[in-house]
Amino acid sequence: MEKLYFASDYQEGMCEEILERLRETNRVPVSGYGTDEYCEAAREKIRSACGLPDAEVFFISGGTQANKTVIAAALREYQGVISADTGHVNLHEAGAIEYTGHKVLAVPGDHGKLPAKALREYLETFYGDANHEHMVQPGMVYISQPTEYGTLYSKQELTELREICDQYELPLYADGARLAYALACEENDVTLCDLAHLTDVFYIGGTKCGAMIGEAIVIRNKALMPHFFTSIKQHGALLAKGRLLGISFGTLFTNGLYETLGTHALEMAAKLKQALRENHWKFFFETPTNQIFVVVENEVLKQLGESVVYSFWEKYDDTHTVIRFATSWATPQEDVDQLIGLLRTLSA
């Protein structure tokens, strides 16, 4: 029997609409480095969807690449980037930010989020210290929506962060690697437009949301990163065949596909969460999006592992483990049904 895959939201290829579009356009010769008409069309659709007709939009192959390129381009050498301690840039990028010369200034987070209160305290303490010129200067605030823990900032929370950023003249940057799963979430009150207007720069995730590769960086505050095209090239992040990214995002932003894909993942997640609840599985904590964290007895986990590919998260205690199930744009309904059936057996 084939195993059921719930390990991540990047385990399948790309949505068929993109595949088909790649096929249709495959032999059309175009210019390189993202200067082609597919990229330009995709940029226009994204600007329009964001309500930012003047925004700059750049496509880049992956999330770490996007984060390091944006952050390094926005910072001056003496600056670091503030992040929740659980932020992707702090823990999961093999030191990519530091490799560009910048310290990640970790602030205690709350279930993946950077609380406005914690940010304010950090900045007040920093500037209250008479010796702060001896320390790395804060130069940007990094958040993710949804977070690495699947949680969401509310519009109120984002607005508070924005106000602090304005007060301290800090640009706000949002990592939207899984943005489709925020936008499609019922609990979410932050629209794409809101996010675009509340941040200085953010990226719309493609890799985890229906594309094979690609993230779309949207820059509202254009003074922040002059010559960003050159920076992308310098980071080795400029694809010769930028068409791949332009076609992917052009397709995702046609006929509401990005939303459709997100909605599917959340419907699958909702079914799975419901079944977990009904079978009395213990949530590590509840999340509104497509990542589901549960605490599993190690004996049960062994059985689960025979049929299901999940993601190890962390040790809980000597007899329990935290694991993650992820649904995505690609999760088959029948796989969810099978997993639900299995849950009944396991908890029996």
Added chain:
Amino acid sequence: MEKLYFASDYQEGMCEEILERLRETNRVPVSGYGTDEYCEAAREKIRSACGLPDAEVFFISGGTQANKTVIAAALREYQGVISADTGHVNLHEAGAIEYTGHKVLAVPGDHGKLPAKALREYLETFYGDANHEHMVQPGMVYISQPTEYGTLYSKQELTELREICDQYELPLYADGARLAYALACEENDVTLCDLAHLTDVFYIGGTKCGAMIGEAIVIRNKALMPHFFTSIKQHGALLAKGRLLGISFGTLFTNGLYETLGTHALEMAAKLKQALRENHWKFFFETPTNQIFVVVENEVLKQLGESVVYSFWEKYDDTHTVIRFATSWATPQEDVDQLIGLLRTLSA
């Protein structure tokens, strides 16, 4: 009328075999970051094609990315990389190598090649200087095959470079962005196996040779770059969906496809060169591969530009310009025929 595109070898998408294979495998869930079975299969095919059963093989999205990641991983901080002054790493990468902290040590090249004599003189002068500990230490030799000018190293030339590298304990690295167009060239006497054995590390170009994206880094000297996986991630160059690269290279290295694609490009180039000769166009210099450099009178160029997309190379004199035509795996026979027809008209 549609224009004829001869501007570059990265203006179309991917060969249909890869597209089809992407379609077939699209919904198969696999693990991320290049640990999937498609990548593993592609690695095995490449190891076998290179005659290096123990080589490490990594896939990366583009050429500048490959160059900067390999060079930065191989060098210690006090070292630089020697390159012909015309080398891609010196001129065309927006300072990507320097951004990793390393100087490019430019040595005068000859039609894109690094002559063994020039390398030897550079090293003798360097180590002959009593103050050489005050200077950037040479830490690697970079070459490209074919070069940025479409020229080729002979096996004899490569062997001489290798001997110098051995003498000075320098690793030799070859950039094979257009390697298919070297391997398929009749004048070429350096096989894939030869290149793999004469270098410490090299990469097999995919982006310009039939894939949408991707380069395969082949490491014979595994002690050179320990933890290269971590380096790739640190450079932001690790694709979550490594399958794209694995599927692409697995396909290119099945049934001799890589050679077939290269051969097509060279056949198209041969026809075009023949026509240029017959119509008395002036070659900037002759090249054996898919890049063709000609000197064109500016008046003629204006007419040419109405029907053909070519690549500006450099100003020749006040009334002439050097341009490049490139053929590729994707160049249609009928486009070559049309361009040949046009050449007759223009030179008439």
Added chain:
Amino acid sequence: MEKLYFASDYQEGMCEEILERLRETNRVPVSGYGTDEYCEAAREKIRSACGLPDAEVFFISGGTQANKTVIAAALREYQGVISADTGHVNLHEAGAIEYTGHKVLAVPGDHGKLPAKALREYLETFYGDANHEHMVQPGMVYISQPTEYGTLYSKQELTELREICDQYELPLYADGARLAYALACEENDVTLCDLAHLTDVFYIGGTKCGAMIGEAIVIRNKALMPHFFTSIKQHGALLAKGRLLGISFGTLFTNGLYETLGTHALEMAAKLKQALRENHWKFFFETPTNQIFVVVENEVLKQLGESVVYSFWEKYDDTHTVIRFATSWATPQEDVDQLIGLLRTLSA
């Protein structure tokens, strides 16, 4: 009335012996960049004092410079340096380590020290994580002796750290910015020889221990940092007139001067600690060396500040503050007596 200065151990110039030696040698022409006879003599004295006849010794102008140059030279690009979270490299160097591209891997410390237990747990967790190749690889362990909090590692503690480093093949580096104040301490059981043999590389502090500037980097494990001379130059840390550092260290390591200077500081500190105790001042925590941390009521602090220059350390609570008094090689006996007299008044 002149204020009493107890703010730091770098508030006066240099010990008179060095000043006199500078005067004597001032017009002797010598070669530059640390190749002169004063530097060579100082190296020999240091090698001898360390019991390491084959060690490499380099002089550098300051502590942050020494730390960043050593750490960056020892690490490969994919590595970071482990430090107690309170380590100088983590908190007090304006991101100098990250600027060289390396993450500081902070481990919870204990009063400035990196406990062997904490180090072992960090490494076991790291290598126990199946995904550790996705993370910054530990490449060095940084400690300071005495620590930033004036505490000392015992020989037993250092030996345990060494064993862990051996097990994980990690070099151990000690920052000895205030080493004279460790070596002269009665509670200390780690000799200069011990430190030199238990670490791969460490530095002997001059700036805070009697010299105007200068730290002596002693490298037992010479394979760790090849071409370190070139690295120093690349970091901008190579003084043209290296004689200044050679003369300073040559003097400090003649006739036991380094020990004499340390002993004076500790005698002054002992008197002051005794007086603080007698007058019932509250120690933030007790330290065996020249830095004294006390918790002072804010009202008392205001009075103290009228006559004494001290160092603010941190807020304790709404009505108390932690301050630091530091003695040094230069602290006048009469200043200590005056401060002691003042303490009686204040606590009255």
Added chain:
Amino acid sequence: MEKLYFASDYQEGMCEEILERLRETNRVPVSGYGTDEYCEAAREKIRSACGLPDAEVFFISGGTQANKTVIAAALREYQGVISADTGHVNLHEAGAIEYTGHKVLAVPGDHGKLPAKALREYLETFYGDANHEHMVQPGMVYISQPTEYGTLYSKQELTELREICDQYELPLYADGARLAYALACEENDVTLCDLAHLTDVFYIGGTKCGAMIGEAIVIRNKALMPHFFTSIKQHGALLAKGRLLGISFGTLFTNGLYETLGTHALEMAAKLKQALRENHWKFFFETPTNQIFVVVENEVLKQLGESVVYSFWEKYDDTHTVIRFATSWATPQEDVDQLIGLLRTLSA
């Protein structure tokens, strides 16, 4: 017999006025990191001497340190620094600039100078290239006064460079490592005030002009490098005992000492040049300052080397060598006389 030292202008210690001032102030406790009163007084004197009452002035230990810190602080990540190919930053700093992530954009120089014509051509070619966003962006222009070859920019030449910089919005930076020997030169028409007003930032050399260590960075364009204090610390270049630099520069800028020291060196150089001419030695090229380059037959050189320490510059041909004599603030009159006597013997 003692040899005569003419190898460099950094072979003795410091001028006696600084030594005496260090002695006088040695036990005065002051605050660290250049915040002391000696530094502040020196800054005021320098501002006044430069006619820039609002300039920022920072002290740093050496020339490479100054260059890398200024250049890295002024550039954004996608920028490089333009320099004559013979510039110190391009050839003599062990890759210190590249280590900060920036390419040195070398332009053909003329006897050490960057000709306005060459600069203009470089910029016109760069911006004339349609692909210039694919390349390192010029972000600063570096010159040295006097140059590494002892030559001088005239006020006219500097003004032309300034105009080009203004046109292209590029800051102009001058390395004044040997500035005293320019200012004291009869042929020089660029005053300290001129240099301060024609550049955005420059540094006044101390190490080679009478101090033991130290360069004074003078920033007219304060918007160029915000938080430069933090940058200095991040580069490891902030001395705890900044007093050393403050006292040195305060002394050099009191009673015209800096000019006096420069004048002495040039008088010694003039005598030596005169004797060389009289004895028919061949100048490599003539220089107006304290560095003298002569072409010597190898046989004569052997004899010379028995009595004189000179500086090897480069091989001239199989039987001749270019060497450098340098005079300085410290060159004894009697040494010059002895060398002149020797020249007569050798050329006899």
